[in-house]
Amino acid sequence: MTDPVHIRHAENDGHGAFTAHIDGISEEAELTYKRLGPDHDGGPDRLAADHTFVPPAFRGRGVAALLVDALIAQAKAEDAKIVPICSYVVASFDRHPEWADLRAA
Numbered sequence: 482m483t484d485p486v487h488i489r490h491a492e493n494d495g496h497g498a499f500t501a502h503i504d505g506i507s508e509e510a511e512l513t514y515k516r517l518g519p520d521h522d523g524g525p526d527r528l529a530a531d532h533t534f535v536p537p538a539f540r541g542r543g544v545a546a547l548l549v550d551a552l553i554a555q556a557k558a559e560d561a562k563i564v565p566i567c568s569y570v571v572a573s574f575d576r577h578p579e580w581a582d583l584r585a586a
Contacts, residue, residue, distance in 0.1 A: 484503045497528070498514070501547060530566060531566045533549075563584060
């Protein structure tokens, strides 16, 4: 049985992070982003997903995917767009064509 993954979100001064914690493991996984504001046409706010890290103890549990799912949920709730910079987030968008409307042009 796999221990549950707890996702937390924090944002301060336009920098945000989703962190994942598993009971009994002291390390945390994270996905960070920077809030860029609207594009030059005044469109929706943009979140630049710039870093994803999953420590070895978390690997193989789908933790990185859960962090991206949390980012996607936030973008949907805020009517924001995502600028995928981190290679894992880029690959996630490639695997999920249904997210195309959330990707910033």
